[in-house]
Amino acid sequence: MSTPRPPVAPPAPAGRAALLVLADGRFPAGGHAHSGGAEAAVRAGRIRAAGDLAAFCRGRLHTAGLTAAALAAAAARGLDPLALDEAADARTPSPALRATARRLGRQLMRAARATWPGPELDALAAARPRGAHQPVVLGLTARSAGLSPEDAAHCAVYETVGGPATAAVRLLSLDPFEATAVLARLAPDLDRVAGQAAEYARRAEQEGTDALPAASAPLLDIGAEAHAAWPVRLFAS
Structure with missing residues (x-):
């Protein structure tokens, strides 16, 4: 079992507008290039x-989403990010998904250091130059933006479902109003x-x-491995 670090004081609280900036799909963190497993699910006929x-x-939210949100909240609380990165590795059995998580982490790190620079981000970037989860x-x-652990968790769960919903519009020519309605109806679950x-x-x-959750979604892992081997695909993952 890993040894917890002594608590570290967080930055001064930010206004709620910082949460809107971070959760905005236009924030340049690279998520638009990823489907969150939706492309593989569409190919397999599970999303029509x-x-x-x-x-x-809903399934992604209560498995991979819960795990990701807990990791994000723990990092926002000031737990050792290197220990959390190792915990994320242990909770991601698919090599393809581990590589994707680190690519997205590297892209997010670039955007974060430009937007809310801070020594903790700098230290993690130096320790994980190829990207942390x-x-x-x-x-x-x-x-670094002064947001709470609960804010970080909300960002993570929204990304968990927002990416697949956006991807489904492109993959299926799904009515964007219908995709948005799906997200709205999931709000209580989020x-x-x-x-x-x-x-x-x-x-x-x-x-x-x-103590962090390790909820699993085997079909996401299997789909990610198959997707990574496709010669032609619309999304990176």
């Missing part, structure tokens, strides 16, 4: 319409999972990273 998309997003970078970015993630992060502050 808005109802399928809702089921896919995206949820860890997301949490540290939220911390709030619940973000709250659960923040609670896991509070436990991890006392008990170490072993």
